[in-house]
Amino acid sequence: xxxxxxxxxxxxxxxxxxxxxxxxxxxxxxxxxxxxxxxxxxxxxxxxxxxxxxxxxxxxxxxxxx
Amino acid sequence: xxxxxxxxxxxxxxxxxxxxxxxxxxxxxxxxxxxxxxxxxxxxxxxxxxxxxxxxxxxxxxxxxxxxxxxxxxxxxxxxxxxxxxxxxxxxxxxxxxxxxxxxxxxxxxxxxxxxxxxxxxxxxxxxxxxxxxxxxxxxxxxxxxxxxxxxxxxxxxxxxxxxxxxxxxxxxxxxxxxxxxxxxxxxxxxxxxxxxxxxxxxxxxxxxxxxxxxxxxxxxxxxxxxxxxxxxxxxxxxxxxxxxxxxxxxxxxxxxxxxxxxxxxxxxxxxxxxxxxxxxxxxxxxxxxxxxxxxxxxxxxxxxxxxxxxxxxxxxxxxxxxxxxxxxxxxxxxxxxxxxxxxxxxxxxxxxxxxxxxxxxxxxxxxxxxxx
Numbered sequence: 354x355x356x357x358x359x360x361x362x363x364x365x366x367x368x369x370x371x372x373x374x375x376x377x378x379x380x381x382x383x384x385x386x387x388x389x390x391x392x393x394x395x396x397x398x399x400x401x402x403x404x405x406x407x408x409x410x411x412x413x414x415x416x417x418x419x
Numbered sequence: 420x421x422x423x424x425x426x427x428x429x430x431x432x433x434x435x436x437x438x439x440x441x442x443x444x445x446x447x448x449x450x451x452x453x454x455x456x457x458x459x460x461x462x463x464x465x466x467x468x469x470x471x472x473x474x475x476x477x478x479x480x481x482x483x484x485x486x487x488x489x490x491x492x493x494x495x496x497x498x499x500x501x502x503x504x505x506x507x508x509x510x511x512x513x514x515x516x517x518x519x520x521x522x523x524x525x526x527x528x529x530x531x532x533x534x535x536x537x538x539x540x541x542x543x544x545x546x547x548x549x550x551x552x553x554x555x556x557x558x559x560x561x562x563x564x565x566x567x568x569x570x571x572x573x574x575x576x577x578x579x580x581x582x583x584x585x586x587x588x589x590x591x592x593x594x595x596x597x598x599x600x601x602x603x604x605x606x607x608x609x610x611x612x613x614x615x616x617x618x619x620x621x622x623x624x625x626x627x628x629x630x631x632x633x634x635x636x637x638x639x640x641x642x643x644x645x646x647x648x649x650x651x652x653x654x655x656x657x658x659x660x661x662x663x664x665x666x667x668x669x670x671x672x673x674x675x676x677x678x679x680x681x682x683x684x685x686x687x688x689x690x691x692x693x694x695x696x697x698x699x700x701x702x703x704x705x706x707x708x709x710x711x712x713x714x715x716x717x718x719x720x721x722x723x724x725x726x727x728x729x730x731x732x733x734x735x736x737x738x739x740x741x742x743x744x745x746x747x748x749x750x751x752x753x754x755x756x757x758x759x760x761x762x763x764x765x766x767x768x769x770x771x772x773x774x775x776x777x778x779x780x781x782x783x784x785x786x787x788x789x790x791x792x
Contacts, residue, residue, distance in 0.1 A: 415618045
């Protein structure tokens with residue numbers, strides 16, 4: 354998932370919403386605007402394909418209400 | 420952009436601004452502190468300051484973790500990075516932050532093995548691939564970023580990865596807000612609280628602001644409609660004489676946060692007695708360190724650090740900017756000696772810093788011309 358250059362990753366407030374396209378153990382692949390990223394899902398399990406996750410620094414922080 | 424466009428609607432913005440016009444008292448300024456640098460950035464990126472009534476004064480708070488890191492901790496990071504056996508990993512934002520002896524970027528130019536990562540999990544992977552090197556992650560950020568560090572530490576322990584460690588500089592959101600509320604002479608009417616920190620900690624940590632200090636709080640997200648909506652909610656509370664913690668970001672934030680994220684933080688980290696914040700000084704219980712059970716993965720326990728305290732450059736007024744005492748353009752060196760290309764203070768380095776937001780979006784002067792949504 355790409356962040357534009359004007360954003361700061363250290364500040365967790367640039368977390369982005371991604372849609373789950375695949376789940377593999379404690380890791381899910383999410384899609385944001387066509388880009389895919391693997392994120393740890395320990396904090397939001399169980400996760401199903403199609404769910405929306407708020408992702409930051411390689412982990413999913415929370416499920417997003419559709 | 421999916422999940423975003425609906426929160427950038429001009430029509431909704433017009434409705435909210437109209438509502439806000441009816442809630443403010445002409446001539447009575449409402450000072451609203453947006454705690455988080457992400458909000459500051461969004462306010463200027465989307466020109467919200469020019470949309471809202473002139474009675475609304477956005478005051479920029481200390482919620483940019485890059486901006487509040489003291490120079491001595493940057494020097495500690497550089498000392499770690501310059502060890503020959505170390506691969507030092509960091510989010511890109513920290514690369515240009517000046518310490519007393521330069522920045523990580525300059526250390527890299529001198530030959531230190533400094534690498535940018537997107538996630539601490541990437542640093543852990545780097546450790547797996549380089550078993551003969553020590554991989555250190557510069558762990559920094561509020562409670563939003565700290566769970567990623569915690570998950571990485573738990574995975575490192577579970578997988579027995581011994582050549583990974585974290586240099587922990589994670590900070591907490593509540594104590595600096597209390598420090599600001601206790602600072603003499605500061606007049607604030609209300610707070611916009613950070614959205615994604617609250618995803619982890621919930622809204623309870625802000626209760627004391629409403630209960631003990633009588634200031635309304637609204638937790639909100641980062642799109643322009645979110646921020647305008649939060650401003651309306653705060654103006655309505657003030658108008659109706661209410662003082663509560665309200666949640667505008669209900670699509671993600673829950674009252675109790677994410678208990679599992681809090682549990683992994685509790686398992687891996689504990690509060691420091693005190694920690695130095697740039698501009699705010701030493702604040703009790705305001706930062707996290709690794710628990711002794713994770714000493715094997717704690718760079719502070721494993722490596723010797725200079726640990727020096729470095730005074731901020733005299734010309735730099737980041738401290739006053741971070742506490743909302745002055746606007747960025749009021750700083751002596753703003754836009755002249757201090758620019759994003761050659762920053763003196765951290766508020767100009769970080770893209771979420773108030774000074775960088777002002778500079779990048781052309782807020783170089785005091786004058787505000789109201790525009791129509």
